[in-house]
Amino acid sequence: MGGNKKVQQAFLAITDSAVLYQDEWISDQGWANILTRHYPGKVKGIKDLRTTVVRTLNNLAGTFDSSNILKVYKAKFSTQCPFTKTDRMVHYYRRGINEMPKEPSAASDVHCAYSRSLIMSENRARGMPTIVDLDTSKKASKRNDNTTDATPRQSQRGKEVVTGEGEGLSDFQVHRFRQKCFYLRNAYAIALEKLGAVKPDGTKTKWIDCCRLAVERAKMMGYRGVAADTIMEWNRHFRRDGKFPHPDPYFANGIRPKPKPALFEFFPQAAIDITDFIIKHQDHFTVDMIVEHFNKNMLPALHEEAKELGDESEEKALIDKLMENNPKFTTVYRWVKYIGFTVQPTKKSYYVDGHEYPEQKTDRIKLAKTYLAELEPRCSRWIQMTLDEFNDLQASLPDNDKIIHNGYDYELDDGTKMKEFHVDNHERLMEMANEKYTFGGTMSVRAPPNSRLVVIFGQDEAIFSENCSLPYQWVDPNGKR
Numbered sequence: 001m002g003g004n005k006k007v008q009q010a011f012l013a014i015t016d017s018a019v020l021y022q023d024e025w026i027s028d029q030g031w032a033n034i035l036t037r038h039y040p041g042k043v044k045g046i047k048d049l050r051t052t053v054v055r056t057l058n059n060l061a062g063t064f065d066s067s068n069i070l071k072v073y074k075a076k077f078s079t080q081c082p083f084t085k086t087d088r089m090v091h092y093y094r095r096g097i098n099e100m101p102k103e104p105s106a107a108s109d110v111h112c113a114y115s116r117s118l119i120m121s122e123n124r125a126r127g128m129p130t131i132v133d134l135d136t137s138k139k140a141s142k143r144n145d146n147t148t149d150a151t152p153r154q155s156q157r158g159k160e161v162v163t164g165e166g167e168g169l170s171d172f173q174v175h176r177f178r179q180k181c182f183y184l185r186n187a188y189a190i191a192l193e194k195l196g197a198v199k200p201d202g203t204k205t206k207w208i209d210c211c212r213l214a215v216e217r218a219k220m221m222g223y224r225g226v227a228a229d230t231i232m233e234w235n236r237h238f239r240r241d242g243k244f245p246h247p248d249p250y251f252a253n254g255i256r257p258k259p260k261p262a263l264f265e266f267f268p269q270a271a272i273d274i275t276d277f278i279i280k281h282q283d284h285f286t287v288d289m290i291v292e293h294f295n296k297n298m299l300p301a302l303h304e305e306a307k308e309l310g311d312e313s314e315e316k317a318l319i320d321k322l323m324e325n326n327p328k329f330t331t332v333y334r335w336v337k338y339i340g341f342t343v344q345p346t347k348k349s350y351y352v353d354g355h356e357y358p359e360q361k362t363d364r365i366k367l368a369k370t371y372l373a374e375l376e377p378r379c380s381r382w383i384q385m386t387l388d389e390f391n392d393l394q395a396s397l398p399d400n401d402k403i404i405h406n407g408y409d410y411e412l413d414d415g416t417k418m419k420e421f422h423v424d425n426h427e428r429l430m431e432m433a434n435e436k437y438t439f440g441g442t443m444s445v446r447a448p449p450n451s452r453l454v455v456i457f458g459q460d461e462a463i464f465s466e467n468c469s470l471p472y473q474w475v476d477p478n479g480k481r
Contacts, residue, residue: 003046007056010039012070015095019213020220023098025075028054028091029083030114057093064103071096077107082115098199162244173247179223180234180244187214187231208232261335263322266315267302274298275339278474282481283354285474287333295326340477346470347481377447378454380439383429387417397428410445420445 014034015021021034032049035042046052062068076091092110094101104110162169162177169177191210198204211228218226237244264271277293278285299322306319354360385393394402408420423430423441433441443453475481 003043003052004056004059006039006042006046007035007049007052008060010035010042011053011057011060011095014038015097020216022095023101024113025092025094025101025104025110026114027082027112028057028093029081030112031057031093033083034114054091057091061093064100066100068100071100073101073103075104075110077104077110079107082112098194098197162246169247177244179226180238182223183214183218183226183231184234184238186217187211187235190214261338262318263335264338266318267305270298270302271335271339274335275476278336278339278341279476279480282474282476287329287336290336291327291329291332294332299323299326342475343472344475344481346473375454375456377444378451379456380437380441380443380453381423382420382441382444383423383433383436384418384420384442384445387419390419393428393432403429408444408446418445 011031026034028050031053035053036049043049057072058074060070060072061074062070062072064073073094073096074091076089078087078089080087081090090107092104092112102109187210190213191207194205194213195207195210196204199209208228211231214231215226215228234244274290274294277290281289299319303319303323306313306316309315390403390407397403403421403426405421405425407425410418410420412418421429423433430440443451473481
């Protein structure tokens with residue numbers, strides 16, 4: 001099968017089955033990229049695929065009237081290629097499945113939908129994709145320059161479509177509203193063009209059909225995970241007053257600032273105590289920690305304080321309620337957020353020394369006992385000698401450099417009195433051990449019978465993993481991490 005036949009079959013197949021490529025002007029290079037993406041086996045090996053596409057689709061294209069049975073339309077203009085950005089003769093082709101287009105009379109009347117979708121896909125990382133203006137004329141460039149100052153900053157886009165002007169929105173919430181705007185904008189644009197139009201099967205295009213087409217076009221740009229029903233729900237929220245409801249009910253209902261929790265209203269010191277606890281454990285803080293701390297330590301103390309105010313006091317009633325039903329994660333999390341602590345993406349800062357934390361001290365004591373009582377006796381760090389050898393050694397040492405350690409006394413089966421020392425007890429003991437033993441010492445006689453020799457490798461430096469931190473961390477009201 002020749003290259004022209006392969007391109008023809010692939011073009012007709014993709015435009016018959018995929019609504020993404022119907023009723024859209026796409027350049028010759030765009031069609032070459034599409035066919036390569038969807039039919040790599042069919043077009044593989046075709047030299048100069050773009051030229052083959054032009055030759056094939058020129059033969060398929062017809063006039064802009066009802067006599068065009070295949071509904072393939074073409075236009076060509078000497079303009080800038082939307083892919084290579086070089087000036088050349090660019091051919092555009094369109095499969096008008098649902099409607100017959102108007103014949104373009106100038107290059108500004110036709111744009112490559114496929115190249116536009118790629119540009120918008122690249123802009124996805126910046127939030128809601130920007131509208132791509134492919135008009136490269138000087139007039140259009142001047143128009144764009146004049147409107148730059150009126151465009152809100154990237155970090156602010158999306159807030160103006162939320163009740164309360166987006167006050168109190170996190171960066172992630174702003175990003176989500178940008179996505180909603182992107183889907184709704186596309187759905188509205190499709191609806192203006194096709195809503196109520198008669199489809200090939202005789203039925204009229206409904207609003208949900210427009211939403212589905214918007215989802216399909218978004219998928220071509222790399223978006224995933226939104227259903228047509230979801231877009232319809234967003235539309236119901238947005239069409240009431242042209243704004244999305246604020247996700248925070250306090251902002252949505254105009255309650256600002258947020259009401260103070262009853263606990264902090266009656267016991268202001270509780271907010272200070274919670275703040276001090278969080279700051280003390282900020283490098284590894286979790287809400288579960290403050291839940292446990294409050295229920296075990298703070299709540300009994302507050303109960304004693306409330307009893308002094310009388311059984312009829314509001315403070316006593318509040319604490320009795322908390323004693324009966326201890327506050328859970330959600331309630332304590334709301335307290336922490338009210339105080340001003342926020343969860344933000346982890347940033348490189350510095351390492352917090354936690355050597356004096358209670359759990360560190362406990363583990364250190366356990367390690368010391370294991371090291372000294374179980375591991376050290378099995379290491380090659382000991383030397384044994386008879387009592388007479390020890391006395392001769394002491395006599396040979398200067399008066400100001402005697403062995404001051406008593407060592408460990410024991411006897412052999414034949415009654416010979418022995419002494420055992422650690423090689424670190426004296427420099428002379430270490431010299432003797434290096435001369436006497438292969439590894440600079442031997443195992444202790446106090447090691448368990450049939451014990452295997454232990455060799456310990458130590459590193460007297462900091463050992464850490466640069467990527468061991470969690471992706472998010474708590475930040476105090478002053479921005480300290």
